Amino acid sequence: MSTTLDPVQTQAAANGAAGNGVHPAPAYEPNMVLATRAYDVVGTRPVRHDGADKVTGRALYGADKQMAGLLQGFVLRSPHAHAKIVSIDTSKAEALDGVFAVVTADDLPPAKDKIVDVGEGDTRLAYVHGNVLAKGKTLYKGHAVAAVAATNVHVAEQAAKLIDVKYATLGSSMTAPEAMSSGAALLHDDLKTMEYGQPTDKASNVAQHFQWKIGDSDEGFAKADVVVERTFDTATVHQGYIEPHNATALWNNDGRVHIWTSTQGAFVVRDVTATILEIPVSQIKVTPMEIGGGFGGKIPVYLEPVAALLSKKTGRPVKLVMTRADVLEGTGPTPGSHVSVKIGAVNGGKITAMQGNLAYEAGAYPGSFVAPGGMCIFAAYACENVTVDCYDVVVNKPSSAAYRAPGATQAAFAAEQVIDEIAGKLGIDPIDFRLQNAAKEGSRRVDGPKFRRIGCVEVLEAMQRHPHYGAPLAGPNCGRGVAVGFWFNVGLESSCTLSVNSDGTVNLIEGSTDIGGTRTSIAMQAAEVLGIPAEDINPQVVDTDSVGYTSVTGGSRTTFATGWAAHDAAQKIVDEMKVRAAKLLEADAAGVTHEKGVYSAAGKSVSFREIAAQASRTGGPISASATVKPRGVGGSYAGNIVDVAVDPETGKVDILRFTAVQDVGKAVHPSYVEGQMQGGSAQGIGWALNEEYFMGADGGMQNNTLLDYRMPTALDLPMIDTCIVEVANPGHPYGVRGVGEANIVPPPAAIANAIQNAVGRRLQRLPMNPPAVWQAVANGN
Amino acid sequence: MKKTQVQTIVNGRPVEFLCEPRQSLLEVLRDNLSLTGTKEGCNDGNCGACTVEMDGRIVPSCLVLGVEAEGAQIVTIEGIALGSGLHEVQKAFLEGAALQCGVCTPGFIVATKALLEQNPNPTEHEIRFWLANNLCRCTGYDKIVRSVQAAACRLQEEAPA
Structure with missing residues (x-):
C-alpha cells in the first residue's frame, strides 16, 4: 500500500511554516513567497498533458523521426580496450552498393585547446571530441572509430564491417586501484595530475586529487570511544534507460544544421555540436524529440556531430540509432568506486570525526563526479572534524556520465554502513544515532557551505514514525536496514513563454525536455498563479530556435527552475490582466485585485476567461516571457527502510518491503513525485543486488545485452511505499526542492545494512549478488 | 536484397508490404508501415518495448521476421484505442x-x-x-x-x- 502519510506531510509542512516564521526569508533572496498556504492546483494530481500521445503510440521519440530521403547510419566501434589506431582504410566500405559516406575523426575540425560546458560541468574540448570519434587511440572497447551512412541500417552495418582498421593494442587499466598503481598503463600521455587544484608535472591516470577539511580529524578520532574504518568497492553500472541514443541531422544547403534527438538538454547538444563542428550556435537548430529515459546519461553528446558530418557529406538527412550493445559499451556508465570511510564517536553517540577517501573511475576521460561524491558523503551529519580526499581516475572503460545524484550513491554505500556499524557498537538505535548527529540549518558541509533550511531531521523523524520501522520482521534470515542520503539539486537557467488564447486557455512554451511529467508540473505552477485549472494550460517543449536558453533536464531542477520561470511569466500575465480588467470594469488598474482567476474593482468583477475573450478590444494579445537563474536551490534528503530475506543456501536476497522517504520541499504533482521516489529506489535496488559490468580479460564488457546486464523486472520488486516529507524550500515560490535524484542514494546502503541485520555479514562490495552473499555467509565475512 | 511481398492484417485492416527477408517485424512496422508506436529497446527480445499481439499471442516483434507476418493478425499499440477514445x-x-x-x-x-x-x-x-x-x-x-x-x-x- 502506497502511503503518502498525511500526518507526516502535514506535520512537515507545519514544521516548515514554523521554521520560516523563526527564520525570515534571507536577504540574498528577496521576494520569496514561502510555501505556507494551501494551493488550488499545486499539490493536485491532474492527468499529464502528453498522456494520450504516450499511451497510444503517437508520441514521437528520437528514433521515430522519418523524412524524405532519410539515410541510416551505423557506428564502427573499437574491439579493444586500449589500442593505437595505426591506419583506417574506408575504401571497401565506400565501394559497397548503397553506401553514401563514411566519416572518421579526420573529418572533424581539429580540437582547439579550450574548455567547454557540457551540461552539468566543464571539460576539455579535446575529451568531448575524442569521445565522439576516436583520434589516434581508442580508450575503451566500444569507442566510436568511424561511421557510415547508407540506404538502410543493414547496408550501413555491412559497410562498417568492411572498414579496415589496423590497431596496435596497448596494456589497459580497468579499475581505479589498478589505474593508480605504479606501472599502470597510461591512457593519456598529456594527462598530469591536478593536485589541490594546482597543475603538477606528474604523468598519471589520476586526473585530480583534492581534499576538503574542516576541524582536525586526528584530534576527533583521539577523542572517540569507538572508531570504525572500512573500505568499499562498487562496480560500474549503467543508467539503463530503455530508449537507445539516437540522432537525426540535416545539414541544409544554406549551411544551417537541424538536429532531432533524444536529449536531456537541447541547448547543450546545440552548443557542444557547434563547438565541435566550429560553426556558430545560431546555425544549429535542435529539436528535442520525446526522450525515453536519461537519468543523466542523455546529457553527453555522442551521435549528433557524427550525424551532422554524415549529412554534410551526403547532402541528405541521416539518422543514427545505437544498438543496445552500443549503449552499454559506448555511453556513460556510472563510475565504479573504491571508497574508505573512518568514523569515530563517543559513548552516548556524538560523532567526533569523519574521514573519507574516494577514488572513482572516470572512464576514458577525466570527470567522474567524485567531487559531488565527496561533498555528499557526510552531508547528513553535523561534525566538527571532517576530512575528505577525492581522486578522479581514468580507466579503460566508457567515459562515465551522470547517473541520478552522480557520485553520491557510491559514497553513501560506504558511509551509511560505517554509521550503522558504529550505532550497533554503541547500542544506539540507528535512526536515533543519525538524529543525534543530523545536519541542520547552519551545519557546515565539508566543502564549505553552511546549510540553509534542510529536512534531514524531518526525514529521519518520518522514518522513525513510519509503521514499517516498528513492524515485526517476517522470519529467520530476514533483516531490516535503514540509510539516508543527500543530493544538492541545482538551479541553472530556464525560460518560459505564456500566451493567452481567446477561449481563456494558455499556451506554455518551454525548453526543458520532459522525461517524467514535467510539462504538467511546470504548467501547474503557472495555473496556480493564474487561478485557472492545469488542464487549461497547453504546455509544449519546443526547439532551440523557439524558446530562450534552457539548461539540461537534470540536477532535479526542471520542476524547480522551469516551473519558477512559468510562475514568473504567469505573474506578468496577471499584471497585464489587471490593466485589461480595469478597462472592462471602468476602474483604475491600481485598484484591481486578483483572486483565483477573478479580477475585481469597485464591487464589480470579470473572469480570466472574459478578459481573454476581450483581449483584442482592450489592447491586443496577452503574452509574457520570463527567464530565471535561481539561487535558492534547496537540497534534498532521502531515507529508506528496507526488509530483506536472505537465502543462505543460494545467497539470493529478496526485498520484502521497501519504504522510501524524501524531503521534496513541495510536491507539485504528488503522483509523479512518488513515481520519482519509486523509480530511484528501483534503480538503487538494481545497483545493490544485480547490476554490474562484467569485464573480461580483454577489457571488454562480457554482458552487453539486457538479458545479462540484468535490471530489476516487475517480478524482482515489491510495491515501493512512499512517504513525502515537505520542508518548504524558502528559496522557491512554492517551496519546491526537486525530487529526481536523492532517492537513489540510500538504497544500496540500506539493503547492505538489512543483509547485515539478517545474517550478520557486512557486504563491502556492490553488487551484493547471490555468489557474493553466499560466499559471505559461507565464509563468515 | 530482393524483397518479398507479404499480406497481413494489422489492427484489423488488410495490409500489404514488401520487405527484405532479414527485416524484423519491428523494423517493418516502424520503417515500412510508419507504425512507430512500437519501440525498439534492445532488438534481442529482452526488454519488451516492441511487444505486439500476433494471432492472439504477445510476441517481441524484434524476434519475428517481417515475412513471418504473412497471413497473420497483428495488433500494435496503434490498434488498442477504440475510435477517438481510450481503452x-x-x-x-x-x-x-x-x-x-x-x-x-x-x-x-x-x-x-x-x-x-x-x-x-x-x-x-x-x-x-x-x-x-x-x-x-x-x-x-x-x-x-x-x-x-x-x-x-x-x-x-x-x-x-
Whole structure:
C-alpha cells in the first residue's frame, strides 16, 4: 500500500511554516513567497498533458523521426580496450552498393585547446571530441572509430564491417586501484595530475586529487570511544534507460544544421555540436524529440556531430540509432568506486570525526563526479572534524556520465554502513544515532557551505514514525536496514513563454525536455498563479530556435527552475490582466485585485476567461516571457527502510518491503513525485543486488545485452511505499526542492545494512549478488 | 536484397508490404508501415518495448521476421484505442501515473490488454509474472501494477453479466 502519510506531510509542512516564521526569508533572496498556504492546483494530481500521445503510440521519440530521403547510419566501434589506431582504410566500405559516406575523426575540425560546458560541468574540448570519434587511440572497447551512412541500417552495418582498421593494442587499466598503481598503463600521455587544484608535472591516470577539511580529524578520532574504518568497492553500472541514443541531422544547403534527438538538454547538444563542428550556435537548430529515459546519461553528446558530418557529406538527412550493445559499451556508465570511510564517536553517540577517501573511475576521460561524491558523503551529519580526499581516475572503460545524484550513491554505500556499524557498537538505535548527529540549518558541509533550511531531521523523524520501522520482521534470515542520503539539486537557467488564447486557455512554451511529467508540473505552477485549472494550460517543449536558453533536464531542477520561470511569466500575465480588467470594469488598474482567476474593482468583477475573450478590444494579445537563474536551490534528503530475506543456501536476497522517504520541499504533482521516489529506489535496488559490468580479460564488457546486464523486472520488486516529507524550500515560490535524484542514494546502503541485520555479514562490495552473499555467509565475512 | 511481398492484417485492416527477408517485424512496422508506436529497446527480445499481439499471442516483434507476418493478425499499440477514445488500460495508466518517459508504455499496454483478456482478475503476483518480460526503468513498476489492477476492476465492472 502506497502511503503518502498525511500526518507526516502535514506535520512537515507545519514544521516548515514554523521554521520560516523563526527564520525570515534571507536577504540574498528577496521576494520569496514561502510555501505556507494551501494551493488550488499545486499539490493536485491532474492527468499529464502528453498522456494520450504516450499511451497510444503517437508520441514521437528520437528514433521515430522519418523524412524524405532519410539515410541510416551505423557506428564502427573499437574491439579493444586500449589500442593505437595505426591506419583506417574506408575504401571497401565506400565501394559497397548503397553506401553514401563514411566519416572518421579526420573529418572533424581539429580540437582547439579550450574548455567547454557540457551540461552539468566543464571539460576539455579535446575529451568531448575524442569521445565522439576516436583520434589516434581508442580508450575503451566500444569507442566510436568511424561511421557510415547508407540506404538502410543493414547496408550501413555491412559497410562498417568492411572498414579496415589496423590497431596496435596497448596494456589497459580497468579499475581505479589498478589505474593508480605504479606501472599502470597510461591512457593519456598529456594527462598530469591536478593536485589541490594546482597543475603538477606528474604523468598519471589520476586526473585530480583534492581534499576538503574542516576541524582536525586526528584530534576527533583521539577523542572517540569507538572508531570504525572500512573500505568499499562498487562496480560500474549503467543508467539503463530503455530508449537507445539516437540522432537525426540535416545539414541544409544554406549551411544551417537541424538536429532531432533524444536529449536531456537541447541547448547543450546545440552548443557542444557547434563547438565541435566550429560553426556558430545560431546555425544549429535542435529539436528535442520525446526522450525515453536519461537519468543523466542523455546529457553527453555522442551521435549528433557524427550525424551532422554524415549529412554534410551526403547532402541528405541521416539518422543514427545505437544498438543496445552500443549503449552499454559506448555511453556513460556510472563510475565504479573504491571508497574508505573512518568514523569515530563517543559513548552516548556524538560523532567526533569523519574521514573519507574516494577514488572513482572516470572512464576514458577525466570527470567522474567524485567531487559531488565527496561533498555528499557526510552531508547528513553535523561534525566538527571532517576530512575528505577525492581522486578522479581514468580507466579503460566508457567515459562515465551522470547517473541520478552522480557520485553520491557510491559514497553513501560506504558511509551509511560505517554509521550503522558504529550505532550497533554503541547500542544506539540507528535512526536515533543519525538524529543525534543530523545536519541542520547552519551545519557546515565539508566543502564549505553552511546549510540553509534542510529536512534531514524531518526525514529521519518520518522514518522513525513510519509503521514499517516498528513492524515485526517476517522470519529467520530476514533483516531490516535503514540509510539516508543527500543530493544538492541545482538551479541553472530556464525560460518560459505564456500566451493567452481567446477561449481563456494558455499556451506554455518551454525548453526543458520532459522525461517524467514535467510539462504538467511546470504548467501547474503557472495555473496556480493564474487561478485557472492545469488542464487549461497547453504546455509544449519546443526547439532551440523557439524558446530562450534552457539548461539540461537534470540536477532535479526542471520542476524547480522551469516551473519558477512559468510562475514568473504567469505573474506578468496577471499584471497585464489587471490593466485589461480595469478597462472592462471602468476602474483604475491600481485598484484591481486578483483572486483565483477573478479580477475585481469597485464591487464589480470579470473572469480570466472574459478578459481573454476581450483581449483584442482592450489592447491586443496577452503574452509574457520570463527567464530565471535561481539561487535558492534547496537540497534534498532521502531515507529508506528496507526488509530483506536472505537465502543462505543460494545467497539470493529478496526485498520484502521497501519504504522510501524524501524531503521534496513541495510536491507539485504528488503522483509523479512518488513515481520519482519509486523509480530511484528501483534503480538503487538494481545497483545493490544485480547490476554490474562484467569485464573480461580483454577489457571488454562480457554482458552487453539486457538479458545479462540484468535490471530489476516487475517480478524482482515489491510495491515501493512512499512517504513525502515537505520542508518548504524558502528559496522557491512554492517551496519546491526537486525530487529526481536523492532517492537513489540510500538504497544500496540500506539493503547492505538489512543483509547485515539478517545474517550478520557486512557486504563491502556492490553488487551484493547471490555468489557474493553466499560466499559471505559461507565464509563468515 | 530482393524483397518479398507479404499480406497481413494489422489492427484489423488488410495490409500489404514488401520487405527484405532479414527485416524484423519491428523494423517493418516502424520503417515500412510508419507504425512507430512500437519501440525498439534492445532488438534481442529482452526488454519488451516492441511487444505486439500476433494471432492472439504477445510476441517481441524484434524476434519475428517481417515475412513471418504473412497471413497473420497483428495488433500494435496503434490498434488498442477504440475510435477517438481510450481503452480502459490506457485510461488506467494515465490516471495511475504509470508512465514517466513513456517509451516502454506501448509494450506494457499491449501486454496488459492480453493479460486481462486471458485472466480478468489477476493477483499482484500474476501481474508481476506476466509483465516480467517488459522492462521499465523509470517507475519501479509500483504504479504500473496498481494501474493494471485498476484496469482489471473497471473492465470487470463493464463486462456483461
